[in-house]
Amino acid sequence: MLTDVDLVTQFSAELGHDYGIAKSYVKDVPTQALLLLRSLTHKLTDLLAESKGVTFTGPNLYDRIETLNNKRVIDVRITRALHRLRGDGNRGAHPEKYHLTAEQLQQLSEKSIEKLLKLIESLFKQVTGESLPQYKFEPFDLLVGRDLCYRAVMQGEAEAQYLVGMSLKTRALMQQEQELALEASNDEESTQLNLSSDTLAKAQYWFSLAAARNMNAMHEHGVALIHGYNGEADVVAGERAIALSAQAGVANAMALLGYFYLVGSETVTIDLDKAQEHLQGAAELEQSEAMANLGVLFYQQGDLLQANDFISQAAKAGFPHAQYHLALMLAKGEGTEIDLLASEHWMKEAAEQGQLDAMFSRAQAILNDDDSTSAELALAESYLREVIKYGHSVPAMIELSIALADGMLNKIDVVGSAALLKLAKERANSEELAVIEPLWNSLLQQVENVLFVATKNEELAALERAKELLSD
Incomplete structure (x- = not known):
């Protein structure tokens, strides 16, 4: 009998390959699993569009899903399922911003695998023209973490070192979020050891090992230096590492360097032209924070049409802060006509994704x-x-x-x-x-x-x- 990986491979060889990797990461590197599933969802929209001769105007996943729905390539149920996977991927990118614990993050990645598999079942005949075969779901394994550590330690593989660092960083940021919440509430549990500091230091170690050979690791190494993951910040060295990574085309680094040019930093003088250049480059790679900051840049310059356009793109890409600010712009008619229904939609979306201002606004609206x-x-x-x-x-x-x-x-x-x-x-x-x-x-x-x-x-x-x- 086929396994679930075999089933997805029969559906699409490329998606089957990605699905197998994502599934292997679920237990030990759930953040990476969710990011891979979001990428897989993006590829799935390409596959669905190709089968019906539909073309997309851009890379934005939200727009792609809506285009498929509007062209009746997919029904409402499939549309919702794709949006749920898109949302899971957004949570995977920044789990600490959604106030997730390590256990919740792992549960989310397991459920996302199950959601994707159900989606493949629903689309199997439409895409392949064949009936859905019988298959069995193989349990998640715990070997990938050991394999990553072996490759990172014994083989010195840069990509493995980077992924180990990312796993540690994600865990640390979630620990930090919980520690801050406990400290603020004067909870007795706040007397526990500050676990996040130790975990961040370990993350920085792995990023530093991989930085010279992996530009994603170089970016994370720069961030670690700026924030002093090991207890001692080196902002100048960190910003240089970010600049090197940005020159290599790493979207997150381009977005961060663009932000530095927007507001100024230790080594970067405010330069709005360079800010726009770097933010635009990152936005073209669908980096949602870059889209949002481009919106901020145009808003500050009084170009509300451009501001609304980029903040809308960031909102559709799943960035909660952009969703909140888009709701405000729609309510005020900034860069667009006043649309209170659309404003309410984006306020709800931002609140559901844990944006605190939106949550407060929604709570007030409900109580009133x-x-x-x-x-x-x-x-x-x-x-x-x-x-x-x-x-x-x-x-x-x-x-x-x-x-x-x-x-x-x-x-x-x-x-x-x-x-x-x-x-x-x-x-x-x-x-x-x-x-x-x-x-x-x-x-x-x-x-x-x-x-x-x-x-x-x-x-x-x-x-x-x-x-x-x-x-x-």
Whole structure:
């Protein structure tokens, strides 16, 4: 009987090769697996377009999927499946920005393999003209990590050293995100060792070994030097490494060098022409942050049409910050006509991908809508808690405190409300304190009034605790 790799190879030899590599990375290098799956999805759109004589106007994966849908090459179900794989790839590129843990990242890569396989099943007859054969799914193996380490250590292979470094870097950034969240919440777990620092130092070691022979590693080595992964930053050497990598055509390095020219850095003087040149080069390679920064460049120059165009491209490429800013531009009619429905779509998209400003905006919109369902209210609470945890946002603390005190989330939690208001007061600036003071007094009065008539022991204990928090 065929294996799943055999099945995908029968569907397309090139996709089968890529699928086998992506699957092998799932357990040990899940980030690389997700990036390969996104690339595979890109190739799949080429295959589908070729079968129907459809041509694309550009490399943007979002546009390609929508073109296939509009040309009726694929139905709505397939369209959604392709977009889900595109989104998984975006999360794989920067898992720390989506607040993923190492376990969640691995689960995401496993589910993405399963999604792709289901998609191949659905498209098999359409593409090959043959009936779907029987096959068995072979379990994920744990050998690739050992193989990578062998190739990196014993054979000194630059690509393997780079991938080991990327695996360590990804793990470190996710650890760092969790450590910062725990530290900010004064959680007891925050007393654990700072694991991210050690992991970043190991990542820098592997990048430094591979840098001279692998330009992707040279870029990562430069980033490591700038940020001092090993505890000691060398910004000048780091920026030189970035420039070398950019000259070699590495998209991420071109995007970063373009950003340096946009805002200035240790070794780079602001030069908007050079910024545009490098950002444009990276954007042509579908580097989403470069697209977004090109939009920023044109926005600063007052060219709203160009700004909207590039920010739209970055949004469609899956960059959450661009999606948030596109939502704002659509709401204001900057570089385009006002389109509140499209604005809401991109705000939702950005929020779903963990962009904190978008999550806060969506939560506010849900709480201000009298027709919000219970599921939507639960989502609003979840968003606010995420913004508080990862963004330490005082406005979000205030918003959630009000919602809990007023029963806007289909429950009243005066202890939770008081705790949030206390935390907000500790972190607030003068303007925020002016907002908190009347809320504080009002909640304290509310608690005292209910205490006067409460009779149940559990309710009395909660009210006393809330009063204690508000009396400090």
